[in-house]
Amino acid sequence: MDPVRNPYAPGAGQRPPELAGRDRELDVFDVVLERVARGRPERSLVLTGLRGVGKTVLLNALRSQAIGRLWGTGKIEARPDQSLRRPVAAALHMAVRELAPRHRAPDRIDDFLGVLKAFALRANQANAKLRDRWQPGIDVPPKSGRADSGDIEIDLVELFTDAAAVATDVGTGIALFIDEMQDVPADDVSALCAACHELSQLGAPLIVVGAGLPHLPAVLSAAKSYSERLFRYQRIDRLDRIAADQALCAPAEREEVEYEPKALDLLYDKSGGYPYFVQAYGKATWDHAPRTPITAGDVRVAAPEAEAELAVGFFGSRFERATPAEREYMRAMAGLAANGTDDMDIAVATADVAQSLGRRPASLSPARDALIKKGLIYSGERGTVAFTVPHFGRYLRTQP
Ligand SMILES: Nc1ncnc2c1ncn2[C@@H]1O[C@H](COP(=O)(O)OP(=O)(O)OP(=O)(O)O)[C@@H](O)[C@H]1O
């Protein structure tokens, strides 16, 4: 069928033609927004899940929901070893600019921007040369004495409190979205938790909405033991059969294209309901099918192409980020992770990985830690590791 009209969108953070199976999360967030705006106690939301399940896409949808309620919003994508100070400053700048036109007292906005600038300027080393100093793009003079102590915990609490006050003035709130939250450096995670804790006690309308890999709750509770009560964790998982069918059929229907039931059976079998795979198989099938309705035969013809594309774009690109020692570690993991019945991957004990490589566990810690930092594996439970990428073990087992 006409590839130009192909509606499917495999890709990182690519908005799907149909956001299937996420109604519960969207509804929960509606309630959160309403409660926070009314000063009711509410926990921040944290989405966790494997690679390609749709965390970024859902985070963007939640952001649209907040914007729809006239909230100020900003988004950050955390990176390992990058302090939160600059990105938080940029995101809050954006959020407050969204609120500014509705604020009756422009000097209150300028006051806040002055505090924000002082906060941001602290990102510069005290002894940095003038030309090396980073200048935040905020057109007001910095206002010293608030959010500029240099202690990120104190500064975030003060900055968030002031930002929330601006939102209170206009009767809405501010939502700060943090993607890849497991990569936020330890001190900053701890400061972020403390700031959220303080704000929720004050009933101030500013919330942090995070998304990250499955071990994100462990990262947060290592930073502050109370984080379990601070955040509402929502596991984002693969789509069930009904949602996966909807993800395929709804966009096709808009193009007056249908699927035979057997085609949908086979597509679910192939994708396992993982959103990225649903899009990838859907796209290839569309391109190969000569006409509507799409048949199981069309899926069978298209599958090798979808698999070849996944092998390069989804699996291969990640595998290549690993060093030879790390690859060896993952291959050993893949061998152990095979679950006989459906060839899905399960978590494996690090001690078993060491044994299968004939090495002492301690000697493998650098490779394991580097793989965790690269976001390729995670440790959900002490002493075990699992792939962050669905079907990754299966992919490695088919590689020579
Ligand atoms: N609810 C959904 N229904 C249909 N397709 C979806 C859904 N959610 C995500 N997708 C599709 O899945 C793919 C992956 O989505 P996304 O990039 O948001 O995943 P992710 O969890 O952020 O992955 P990563 O951990 O690699 O960042 C995209 O192509 C997107 O269009």
Ligand SMILES: [Mg+2]
């Ligand atoms: Mg993402």
